[in-house]
Amino acid sequence: MSSPYELVVRSRRAVTPEGERPAAVAVRDGRIAEVGAYDDPLPALETVDLGDLALLPGLVDTHVHVNEPGRTHWEGFASATRAAAAGGVTAIVDMPLNSLPPTVSVAALETKRRAAEGQCHVDVAFWGGAIPGNLADLRPLHEAGVIGVKCFLSPSGVDEFPALDREGLRAALAEVASFDGLLIAHAEDPGLLAEPAGPTYAEFLRSRPQDAERRAVEQVVELAAETGARAHIVHVSAAACLEPLRRAQRDGVRVTAETCPHYLTLSAEEVRGPAYKCCPPIREAANRDALWRALAEGVLIGVVSDHSPSTPDLKVPDFAAAWGGISSLQLGLPAVWTAARERGHGLADVVRWMAAGPARLAGLPYKGVIREGADADLVAFDPDAGFTVDVAALHHRNPVSPYDGHALTGVVRTTWLRGVPVDFATPRGRLLKGASR
Template sequence: MVHAEGDERAEFDLVVRSRRVVTPEGEGPLAVAVRAGRIAALRPHDAPPPARETVDLGEVALLPGLVDTHVHVNEPGRTHWEGFASATRAAAAGGVTTIVDMPLNALPPTVSVAALEVKRKAAEGQCHVDVGFWGGAIPGNSGELEPLHRAGVFGVKCFLSPSGVDEFPALDRAGLREALRVLAEFDGLMIVHAEDPAVLTDPLGPTYPDFLASRTEEAERRAVEQVIELAAETGARAHIVHVSSASCLEPLRTARRDGVRISAETCPHYLTLTAEEVSGPAYKCCPPIREAANRDALWEGLADGVLMGVVSDHSPSTPDLKVPDFAAAWGGISSLQLGLSAVWTSASARGHGLSAVTRWMAEGPAALVGLPYKGAIRPGADADLVAFDPEAGFTVDAAALHHRNPVSPYHGRALTGVVVRTWLRGRPADLVTPHGRFLTREGIG
């Protein structure tokens, strides 16, 4: 990587050149010019404009900063699991420049405007990337949904099965219908953890097959079908988080064809890991990692657009909660720093290029939450940029990650693709000086 100091009187603050710049139009040689934190122009690679600083990446690719709309930061209340400083350092190190924080696992959960303000206060001054927030829908708080919307959350999340924490109970069918009806009045977005509690069972033993049998594909599919039915009935927007079962793809495909306002995401662990290789509770998550044939079908759903994106569902905990077995361990995977490399490793082996990966991990999530100035290298967008070497490799060392606790199912795994450098609104994310901002549906909060 070559740095060149430019003319202090130059029109642009920064120019980043690469022979592999990924834009919505494809991949090619360009010079990306930045002014006042925004992308001001795209110029020919071999004719870069003068700037105060020029960075020449050569063959290292330049991607838009990723947008991860599914992150459990857990602060305040469970900051020993994860906090804003550690989570956003991990994000920046992994090429993620925008996260949207989930409403549960922090104390208090984000189920009211007052709780949202507590969380924003806890995060203030700690964030190395830009941060937005989801609200929560739980029994009895339907009157809080519009105030949360006005306060700038990107939507609200609910569970249809137990969430794992008592302070964030699940909605039953009537509660889901009521919440969707309220959201439809102001075009709010509901995001849903979709597993049918009537189908779930307690694990019959401590092994992974026992755990997998307790959370079947049928439980996931039946819950997705219920969300589709009620979204169609109310006219509300709904989004299914962390799809693990390929059995959900056909009902989602049919619903979208029929005009239901439904979308869905998946996660790196469902695309890159398989039940056949699970070796310990670090792999436990809900819904679970399924078999290799299911993983292959998820890739097909991603390629044909039934799944609109890939986000981490970064759900960390302390190491003592990830033992002793699959019946007792916390269900969550820490992967915020590793998502880009994990997905690229598998995507490239399947013939997908960097344009597809950035569409799934940057453009799609940005569109979900209505951030037109994030997720793409285009004039007018925030200058959130990632220098990514797609040919370099590394072996994951969980202890070397920026996540607060060194637990990862990727530990010891060889991955391809290394984040070399990250810029947030044209400034280097140095992992020392936080300069992230709070985001709302209307812009910067």
Template sequence: MRSRRVVVGEGERALAVGVRGGVIAALLPYDDPAPAAERADLGEVCLLPGLVDTHVHVNEPGRTEWEGFATATRAAAAGGVTTIIDMPLNSLPPTVDVAALAVKRAAAAGKCAVDVGFWGGAIPGNAADLRPLHEAGVYGFKCFLSPSGVDEFPPLDEEGLRTALREVASFDGLMVVHAEDPSLLTDPLGPTYPEFLDSRPGSSERRAVERVIAAARETGARVHILHVSSASCLEPLAAAQRDGVRITAETCPHYLTLTAEQVRGPEFKCCPPIRDGGNRDELWDGLAAGVLSCVVSDHSPSTPDLKVPDFAAAWGGISSLQIGLPAVWTEARARGHDLARVTGWMSGRTAELAGLTAKGAIAVGRDADLVAFDDTAEFTVDVAELRHRNPVSPYHGRTLTGVVRATWSRGRAVTDDVPPSGLLL
């Protein structure tokens, strides 16, 4: 595949990318006459490394009407995402032991258009299951410090967190944490968005992050803070990173591109919530500084009936798996960031987080997960045309810049007329 704008390392180069057996075999000059069975010349259309989205709720089995492996992975491919890692909750059973992981893998088998890995879950009483799950191939463990929204995946208290972290540290695993302190959360005082926002203040995130930092410092475990929405978390995170605590953090497209002032209806509801425009600017600063290392979707869909017209009662989750790249690129380019930076946040750093050494870059020896991205084309989001299962999105009607023209998973074009060939990693 040839492009005058192949994103490699810190910039763009005119290259011919040679692929053999699903792996990148050579990076050659753009006009190199090397023989090939097939050729695709993208010209000025960018060739990016496939995105790695490490925060996706597929929900199958058990709540497959919310989403599923077939629909989620087709949406991923349409958005330039060639690897997802599935979260352990909202499916039934949750992935909290090896038997549940086997059920999840069986549900996914033969349905995935892109490669799929799995997180395990850390809940009260399952510390003994963490090492077996690690040995069975999960990429780490998710826990909540506040209620998760589903009864079968309860949160860890202070001692439960430390117990789980000590166990994870014993085999140098990774714990990823939904960090909101339940003592600072309240029930919304009414149905409006300002009332919902007040019920989940930024101070709850910051206090929970400080708790995780203390526990990671004590146990030596490697930890990662999920979906940071409050810029108040940046200061303690930066200080801990300077001190050598093994902690990283992510944010999401909706926190970087949407603001509380733009919220129209419950399709914007998520936990933690979308905050004001000044907070959004600070998150961009934290991302640029490296305090936040990556951007992931936190694709958390539901059926439309659960997105009822009431912010107090609606399900909290945003579906953005297919449109995360153009959403982030639209805002990033306006702020002076280039595509190499964006793919670093959404591919390189996420692959590094999960230890996916074959993913995350266009380089010899890596999987040929590639995306043709027209970075100047515009489109208006129409939920009816998105590939995830239920037509709900806060981006509906929003004009974005950047169109995914084609996606290759390990060298094979992902199209509707090709059977799904994604691997279970």
């Protein structure tokens, strides 16, 4: 008889690639060794029977601003990864800004890795950055293990990470295509942006119109088609972007796109204060409905947080002056699930959008899925339990979030990283490189 598994987790609602079904998941050496029927006799050192609680694969969040080193008082690896684990996220990909230095060279990447080492409660991979003047750094960053490189087409909000113009974008895409890398873009056309005319949300929203996003998306699509590069549009907020994306995907252009929980669950009509400010902005409820349809259709391949925190003093006094960023890393799963179930979607849809899709984008095939050979990153999720968000109780470093006081449905009961429960005291996360383990 073979030695027993280290862990078996049983659930009548396990979400596998085949859909939601009763299953028993057996773990050996940190990986899923077997996915059997719920009542299969699988010998194990430990067995956890979740009953009717759902068993999900660990989510993958490919859009997180950790900010360490340099702005660790905004967020750091320890606090961000605790928040991730509490929200059922077992792998994040850190953005190349707003840390100091930004991740625009191999030396800066190594600085960031040293800062993260020994602090992470979930696995962490890294994006590099594409800025004016660092074209020669893109291939070395790829070879050093970044998931891809990010650029801005409009001001990023921090001086050390300037935007690319059209020729800079073309050059970066051509360079990335030469080694079949991935470029991701913050797509807003600076020529269509303006300073808000006043302090209100309506004035801020008018300063960043849908056409600014649409025009920038069209530019990325055009140059991706010209160069043959893989491109991805981050945090789509505007329904005006969806038809250009549909056309590009039908035409075989290698372009994908994501959206975020706040664009799917909040609306301009309910904005209450600067905690809701982000770029691009939260738009009207009718626009939100169009994003949901695009998710169901597959035009948008994932839902990721764009967790972009700051200290509370930067989120005041009004929409003209406040920092633009949403803190939501711990809350993405319940926020999306609350809205998804009201629209007739199931847990398998949420897993496709928040685990499998982002894992595929990041080239992490052993993440975001319950199947043999994958990492045993698992989440016990109570899909019927409700709670009211208290920002002071979150693991985020700073107690700022537009979800404060919102009633949400869905509670993470346990998060396992490679078969070991996250205890929020012992960092067991690994630093990932590209598609390697």
